[in-house]
Amino acid sequence: MKNKVQKKVTLTLEYFKNKVSKDKTVFSGGVVEPEISGLMIDVREGMHFDLESEQLVRNGKHELHIYGGRKDMMEFGKYxxxxxNYETEDPNYHDHFDNIKNFDGEDSVDIVIYQPKR
Structure with a gap:
């Protein structure tokens, strides 16, 4: 068993003011999007080492590799x-992050992140 080390961190979470239409079909507000221009996401084909053939072989899964500088990672984690923790009446609240750089620098990845159900 590994020894755990704890570090206390203070965060200031930022939100836009919520507004809801009278018929509760239009919602505005939300979580302030982080500055993550240095974040890179690479979607790769999953592999494992096959002992019999002594080769890496595809395992039928995908792997998501996330890279970035310290500031990018901290901003994404804070987001x-x-x-x-976001309080909203929107039952389907989500944010889009478009054109996140892929590790090869040529492709990009779009991410849609949904608020967890309460």
Whole structure:
């Protein structure tokens, strides 16, 4: 069993003011989107090492590799905590992050993140 180390962190979570239409079909507000221009996401074909053939072989899964600088990772983590704590009447609240750089620098990935159900 590994020894755990704890570090206390103070965060300021940022939100836009909520507004809801009278018929509750239009919602505005939300979590302030993080500055994550240096974040990179690479979607790769999953592999495992086959002992019999002594080769890497496809395992039929996909792997999501997330890279970025310290600031990008901290901002993205803060965003996820803010999303989990966001109070809204919108039953389907989600945010789009478009054109996140792929590791090869040529492709990009679009991500849609949904608020967890309460």
């Amino acid at each position: 996820l905590i803010a999303l989990a």
